[in-house]
Amino acid sequence: MAADVASRLRRQLEAPRFEPAQYVKQLSQQSDGDRDLQEHRHKIQSLADETAQNLKKNVYKNYRQFIETAREISYLESEMYQLSHILTEQKGIMDGLTQMLLAADKEQQQYQGLRQRQTPLVSSAGASSSSVTSSSTTTTTTSSSEAFLILPREAEEHKQRTLTTLLEKVEGCQDILKAPGRYLVYNGDLLECDAESAAQVQRVHTFLMNDCLLVASWLPSRRGAVRYRYDALYPLDSFAVVNVKDNGPMRDMFKILMFPDTRVFQAENAKIKKEWLEILDQTKKSKALTERLKVEREEAKARLLVAEEEKQRRPLSPKTNPFEDDPAMELVDLSLEWIQELPEDLDVCIAQRDFEGAVDLLDKLSEYLSRAAGQPGVRQLRSRVDQRVRRLTDVLVYELSPGRSLRGGPRATRRAVCQLIRLGQSTKACELFLKNRAAAVQTAIRQLRIEGATLLYIHKLCNIFFTGLLDTAKEFEMDFAGDSGCYSAFVVWSRSATRLFVDAFSKQVFDSKESLSTTAECVEVAKEHCSKLSEIGLDLTFTLQALLVKDIKAALHSYKGIIMEATKHRNSEEMWRKMNLMTPEALAKLKEEMKASGITNFDQYTGDDCWVNLSYTIVAFTKQLMAFLEEGLKLYFPELHMVLLESLREIILVAVQHVDYSLRCEQDPEKKVFIRENVSFLYETVLPVVERRFEEGVGTPAKQLQDLRNGSRIIRVNPESTNSFV
Secondary structure: OHHHHHHHHHHHHOOOOOOHHHHHHHHHHHOOOHHHHHHHHHHHHHHHHHHHHHHHHHHHHOHHHHHHHHHHHHHHHHHHHHHHHHHHHHHHHHHHHHHHHHHHHHHHHHHHHHHHHOOOOOOOOOHHHHHHHHHHHHHHHHHHHHHHHHHHHHHHHHHHHHHHHHHOOEEOOHHHHHOOOOOEEEEEEEEEEOOOOOOEEEEEEEEEEOOEEEEEEEOOOOOOOOOEEEEEEEEHHHOEEEEOOOEOOEOOEEEEEEOOEEEEEEOOOHHHHHHHHHHHHHHHHHHHHHHHHHHHHHHHHHHHHHHHHHHHHOOOOOOOOOOOOOHHHOOOOOOOHHHHOHHHHHHHHHHOOOHHHHHHHHHHHHHHOOOOOOOOOHHHHHHHHHHHHHHHHHHHHHHOOOOOOOOOOHHHHHHHHHHHHHOOOHHHHHHHHHHHHHHHHHHHHHHOOOOOOHHHHHHHHHHHHHHHHHHHHHHHHHHOOOOHHHHHHHHHHHHHHHHHHHHHHHHHHOOOOOOHHHHHHHHHHHHHHHHHHHHHOOOOHHHHHHHHHHHHHHHHHHHHHHHHHHHHHHHHOOOOOOEEOOOHHHHHHHHHHHHHOOOOOHHHHEOOOOEEOOOHHHHHHHHHHHHHHHHHHHHOOHHHHHHHHHHHHHHHHHHHHHHHHHHHHOOOHHHHHHHHHHHHHHHHHHHHHHHHHHHHHHOOOOHHHHHHHHOOOOEEOOOOOOOEEO
16 A cells, blocks of 8 residues: 555656646645644655665666776777877878978979970081971970960869859858869768767768868758758868767768867768768868968068068178177077977867866967067967967866856866966956856755754855855965955955855745844854854955844844733733742742843842742843843844844833833832832842943943933832832
8 A cells, every 4th residue: 555655656746747836735735734744744755765776776787887988988088099199190201201292393393404404406407497496396395384384274173163063052152162272172972960879960962172171951852953051161170080980870970070069970881981081181181281381481481581681681790700690580490390280289188188288388389489479480370379279268168167067166176277377368267267166156055955943054054155165265365376466356256155145044044033042043153154264364254244234133123022012911911929930940940040141149039938029020021131132142243233222222111111100000018019129120130230241242331221220210219118209
């Protein structure tokens, strides 16, 4: 039977349209009392424990799969390292081949020049025949040279015409043809798959050009010339090509990696996939080689121009050695291998999340180029590097975004923050760090479970918030030690974080209408935790008090009203009789309470056995008044001085007016004597203790209370008489 109930409850809670509020409302209406709700709560707790155990079992069950996944990740990481090494080797090989081809081309040009300078053999035809032959030879040579120049131009025009014909079938790519020198290298149909599930997404047609890759989506419903729609265009140097290992249905695939996106394409068969990979690799290398040679030629021309201008600007003096290098003319070597490979090395560091290595490379480059600010070629190099710097900055910003995992505390952000500071982005690093910590504080407060007593919850809340704030302050001081301008931002953030804390604190303490003693203990706990921040030089006490003052004022006014109403109710039933506590234990307890309140001479108001020579109304009023005073002093800070003082005055005035009225209206002489004893206790014992305790707790005398006691209209004319004059 119990199993059926649990199963039915589980199905009800797992329903897709389950509404907790409606469920609790319905349950409250159907339950007979508190016991039914407790039993139902116990069932839900048991179900939650069972669910947690099942989840733990599933985690253990899938532990082997977690291990295999970790191994696969490690394998992929090693493949990335191998790919980087292979690319470096192939780049070195291409550089060597380029140098060899340039040398061979230079030798061939020298050989052709030598042949043209040789005098051709002539027959006995004479000078005229020799002239005709020479002219004919020259014409033939010129025609041959023109044919040699025309052939490449025709081939390039043919490639461009082919590209134009193909792109006429693609919608939205008219601007692509405007790029000079762009021609088609390879094209074909591919299937695009999802990067995670490998499910087929769409059919695409890809156009590989000498400087970019165009992806167009297939339009199966169209008829006529246009069959594709423009999807994306990627420059060749903006993505990397990665081979995907065949695994089950995932066959003949390769990836195009563009930070932060990844696209997966599937070829028709292994042969086409191999062709795509080879042609993409060759085209990327050709483009890189072309750009490098172009940059080197421009740099060489610029060096010559700078040297010529410098030579013309500085005339030679007799004491100058023309064969000695001038330090002012020293130019840094931009053809070094590590400089040429630096953009690619930065890409590798970013892909492998080696942020420190990437920033080290940037610092090394900045130091090397510090004395070559105006050198030709530096601007092109810096533009290529700046693209990687922006990409690195975006990755670091993403690492600090609140959407990332907030576990690990403030130290988890140190890596990204330090690298942003090294990149000169200290302001952005400060802003992102504080936003991350604000999200962490808000999440921690929201995840704190409200259970048990209010004081226990406040202890947990203060421990979580102020400990987190202290750790954040220490981490901030460590990360931004060299940038004092960011400290003002941290102070502003601390105030906003304290406001979040006070919202949660007030909702639990003040909105739930807790007693004044509980409220005072909770505020005292918050003050104690807040004072610990002074060890790092951060004092938020004033901020905390300013945020709490409104709610504390309301609590004092509310509890003052409760005491005044209770006192008036007791006054209306006053019989002016001595108080009988019935047992010695009760009398001893009352004496301890009075002594704890500061009334040390209470023994003189006790009689024989268990009698107290005071009215029950006066004793109850004294206990409430002293309790209100002690709790008010726990809540005290300067902004509450007049609120607490006026509240005490109004409470005391209720009792003073009552004994004044009773003394004037009472006709029984014995009761008048008893009333005077109560008046004596109130004026000579209770009120001086209140004034003294207030001055001890606040530091200033309670002048309003002194005026109230000294200005009383109750005057004893004769100690032996029971008459009083008003």
